Amino acid sequence: MNTxxxxxxxxxxxxxxxxxxIYSKLKQSSLNKGEFLLKANEEVDDLFYVHTGCxxxxxxxxxxxxxxxxxxxxxxxxxxxxxxxxxKKIKSVSHIECLKDAxxxxxxxxxxxxxxxxxxxxxxxxxxxxxxxxxSFQNRILENLTLSAKQRYINFVTAYPTIANDVKNYHxxxxxxxxxxxxxxxxxxxxxx
Amino acid sequence: MNTxxxxxxxxxxxxxxxxxxIYSKLKQSSLNKGEFLLKANEEVDDLFYVHTGCxxxxxxxxxxxxxxxxxxxxxxxxxxxxxxxxxKKIKSVSHIECLKDAxxxxxxxxxxxxxxxxxxxxxxxxxxxxxxxxxSFQNRILENLTLSAKQRYINFVTAYPTIANDVKNYHxxxxxxxxxxxxxxxxxxxxxx
DNA sequence: CGCGACGTTGATTTGCCTCAACGATTGTGG
DNA sequence: CCACAATCGTTGAGGCAAATCAACGTCGCG
Numbered sequence: 001m002n003t004x005x006x007x008x009x010x011x012x013x014x015x016x017x018x019x020x021x022i023y024s025k026l027k028q029s030s031l032n033k034g035e036f037l038l039k040a041n042e043e044v045d046d047l048f049y050v051h052t053g054c055x056x057x058x059x060x061x062x063x064x065x066x067x068x069x070x071x072x073x074x075x076x077x078x079x080x081x082x083x084x085x086x087x088k089k090i091k092s093v094s095h096i097e098c099l100k101d102a103x104x105x106x107x108x109x110x111x112x113x114x115x116x117x118x119x120x121x122x123x124x125x126x127x128x129x130x131x132x133x134x135x136s137f138q139n140r141i142l143e144n145l146t147l148s149a150k151q152r153y154i155n156f157v158t159a160y161p162t163i164a165n166d167v168k169n170y171h172x173x174x175x176x177x178x179x180x181x182x183x184x185x186x187x188x189x190x191x192x193x
Numbered sequence: 194m195n196t197x198x199x200x201x202x203x204x205x206x207x208x209x210x211x212x213x214x215i216y217s218k219l220k221q222s223s224l225n226k227g228e229f230l231l232k233a234n235e236e237v238d239d240l241f242y243v244h245t246g247c248x249x250x251x252x253x254x255x256x257x258x259x260x261x262x263x264x265x266x267x268x269x270x271x272x273x274x275x276x277x278x279x280x281k282k283i284k285s286v287s288h289i290e291c292l293k294d295a296x297x298x299x300x301x302x303x304x305x306x307x308x309x310x311x312x313x314x315x316x317x318x319x320x321x322x323x324x325x326x327x328x329s330f331q332n333r334i335l336e337n338l339t340l341s342a343k344q345r346y347i348n349f350v351t352a353y354p355t356i357a358n359d360v361k362n363y364h365x366x367x368x369x370x371x372x373x374x375x376x377x378x379x380x381x382x383x384x385x386x
Numbered sequence: 387c388g389c390g391a392c393g394t395t396g397a398t399t400t401g402c403c404t405c406a407a408c409g410a411t412t413g414t415g416g
Numbered sequence: 417c418c419a420c421a422a423t424c425g426t427t428g429a430g431g432c433a434a435a436t437c438a439a440c441g442t443c444g445c446g
Contacts, residue, residue: 085324131278137330
């Protein structure tokens with residue numbers, strides 16, 4: 001069976017025919033560090049599976065500051081979910097930037113929806129993925145409400161050590177919601193303990 | 194057809210047989226203001242559909258402070274999603290409190306999963322619900338990163354005017370991540386403009 | 387009426403931001 | 417392979433939004 005299908009669906013058992021059908025909807029694309037998968041105010045139709053590399057999605061606020069919504073590494077999906085999943089169809093609000101040379105598999109939302117309908121296993125897989133994401137979103141909101149910047153940083157580095165290595169500190173800062181200067185001071189404080 | 198099934202699934206077309214099957218898994222329960230659906234450190238197995246009334250889920254941090262994760266009114270589902278959807282099965286981390294006399298319909302997660310499998314429409318309905326929730330979670334994270342407490346309050350009241358009426362100010366404060374004192378000052382400032 | 391829950395106000399503190407300058411590191415062209 | 421520039425990270429001084437601590441109105445209900 002196709003190795004990328006096997007990778008994406010992990011321990012879900014997929015038949016040869018199903019694999020072929022899914023594969024026919026995937027389009028491989030590669031991206032180099034610094035390139036963009038998406039910029040704000042574009043049409044969004046696709047989901048992207050990250051096979052290798054590292055990306056981040058972020059928005060730029062009215063004052064021109066960046067705020068990182070999500071990092072994505074091997075095994076993760078990334079897109080502009082606000083635009084793609086929102087109640088009304090809108091243009092993209094996020095930028096998606098490649099932080100480390102990446103190989104992606106793209107699938108359009110309509111194709112993906114159809115796969116979920118035609119192959120129930122895919123639908124169930126998707127539901128499970130969404131549920132996990134749901135739980136971790138709640139966790140992130142909770143951490144934002146509950147913890148100090150220092151503790152959020154420690155948690156981030158603990159939970160995602162590989163991402164912490166792959167990305168710049170100011171990317172992490174903009175994910176945690178602090179300035180690079182503050183993060184620098186936090187790191188200094190931690191290293192001296 | 195059963196009116197509650199019709200209400201829950203809105204514009205999804207459900208047959209009589211399907212309706213009966215779904216209904217057989219639902220258990221009605223009512224809750225009075227001040228009562229709890231769930232407290233921390235309990236088993237969590239169920240999802241709750243809110244037919245009438247108003248509830249909130251919140252966690253209590255190490256310092257004893259409350260942080261509201263979610264409000265739920267008619268048409269919403271509520272549970273301890275961190276416990277119910279997380280990677281590993283854990284006891285509840287949240288409290289779910291009734292803020293306004295409520296009528297709920299409870300369904301166990303296993304039953305709900307089975308319904309999603311046996312009735313594809315239900316699965317697709319669930320996916321769509323999750324996608325919408327996904328988008329609004331991203332939005333909330335974004336607002337937390339981007340906006341001032343004042344602006345977040347204005348957005349909350351604008352987006353959920355009925356909830357804002359049904360709940361105490363300190364519930365809203367703990368949802369926005371500010372103290373009641375700060376929210377009070379914010380409200381004062383707004384009223385004078 | 388009186389008590390408890392809720393909301394407001396004031397004084398002070400603090401965590402993080404802003405602005406500015408300066409090291410350190412990385413990458414690129416000569 | 418070095419030189420230099422750009423990018424990234426650190427440090428300092430000062431400011432501000434929101435937290436903390438404390439006290440006091442106000443409302444609803446037994």
